[in-house]
Amino acid sequence: MPVVTKDIVPLLVQTGASARVAEDIPARFVPGDTVLAKNVNPANHTRLPRYVRGKVGTIMMDHGVFVTPDTAAHGLGEHPQHVYCVRFTAAELWGGDASSKDTVNIDLWDDYLQPA
Amino acid sequence: MSHDHDHTDPPEDIELRVKALESVLADKGLIDTSALDELIDLYETKIGPRNGAKVVAKAWTDPDYRQRLLSDGTAAIKELGFSGVQGEDMVVVENTPDVHNMIVCTLCSCYPWPTLGLPPAWFKSAPYRSRVVIDPRGVLKEFGISLSAEKEVRVWDSSAELRYLVLPERPAGTDGWQEDQLVELVTRDSMIGVGFPKSAPDNHQQAGA
Numbered sequence: 001m002p003v004v005t006k007d008i009v010p011l012l013v014q015t016g017a018s019a020r021v022a023e024d025i026p027a028r029f030v031p032g033d034t035v036l037a038k039n040v041n042p043a044n045h046t047r048l049p050r051y052v053r054g055k056v057g058t059i060m061m062d063h064g065v066f067v068t069p070d071t072a073a074h075g076l077g078e079h080p081q082h083v084y085c086v087r088f089t090a091a092e093l094w095g096g097d098a099s100s101k102d103t104v105n106i107d108l109w110d111d112y113l114q115p116a
Numbered sequence: 117m118s119h120d121h122d123h124t125d126p127p128e129d130i131e132l133r134v135k136a137l138e139s140v141l142a143d144k145g146l147i148d149t150s151a152l153d154e155l156i157d158l159y160e161t162k163i164g165p166r167n168g169a170k171v172v173a174k175a176w177t178d179p180d181y182r183q184r185l186l187s188d189g190t191a192a193i194k195e196l197g198f199s200g201v202q203g204e205d206m207v208v209v210e211n212t213p214d215v216h217n218m219i220v221c222t223l224c225s226c227y228p229w230p231t232l233g234l235p236p237a238w239f240k241s242a243p244y245r246s247r248v249v250i251d252p253r254g255v256l257k258e259f260g261i262s263l264s265a266e267k268e269v270r271v272w273d274s275s276a277e278l279r280y281l282v283l284p285e286r287p288a289g290t291d292g293w294q295e296d297q298l299v300e301l302v303t304r305d306s307m308i309g310v311g312f313p314k315s316a317p318d319n320h321q322q323a324g325a
Contacts, residue, residue: 006150013158018204019277047276049222066277083276094250101268104249107276
């Protein structure tokens, strides 16, 4: 790996490195769809937090196609797929005592979801 | 730089560990310490929440820009030059009379660096990260904010690849204010959603500022 030198720091910081990839992958869901976050307990790195597993939410946005950290973090390939913003009501996540107004919105990879 | 610590105190463990790592990596030729100094200088003195404040103030004064910002945050922020590491893919969410947005990363400390700088320590703390999703109103109270039960608190967990910025509501009494005056009212916390912009001082118009 090349060493980062002082002269390239400003360019590096200003450019960054998006995990978005230009792959033509079909989206399984569209905004408005109701989805279930899978109840799985993988031993590997994942961005599917426990608090949404097994919960039903609504697709709000399709952010496009991104590298999947679950595989990429372990050197197992980019496995590009759609990332969606999924909205869960506080009541769905936390039960009847939760506010009837509040929501939690979280970006989830296609693999984490199934139709509900 | 402040220099008021007692030189007889040994450095903290973490500080020693970082120094040891840095010298090993430098000795092996894996890092260039002047590049590290440059990075630290950038984030200590040049990249911070004033960038985000300029984005917000422009959105408050320019309806077309506000529209672009909400439909493609990344591109609209890039227009002002605040792109790069940890701001590659941005979403801007707007507070309204009915919705209050707040940002958290339950996984770690994901934060929009080009617009807000590096995250404050509390943003990275386990209590903030774990409590915001289950008790956002309780956390907001600790920041001095009490919201009507009728208002939706919309929490955004930015633990994936998108980074979020809150567009707060423009303070009352700022009609006719210029963009550069409005910048002064935008706080870092208001762009995370744990605060509001500063209020317009009552005597602002009379003072002719």
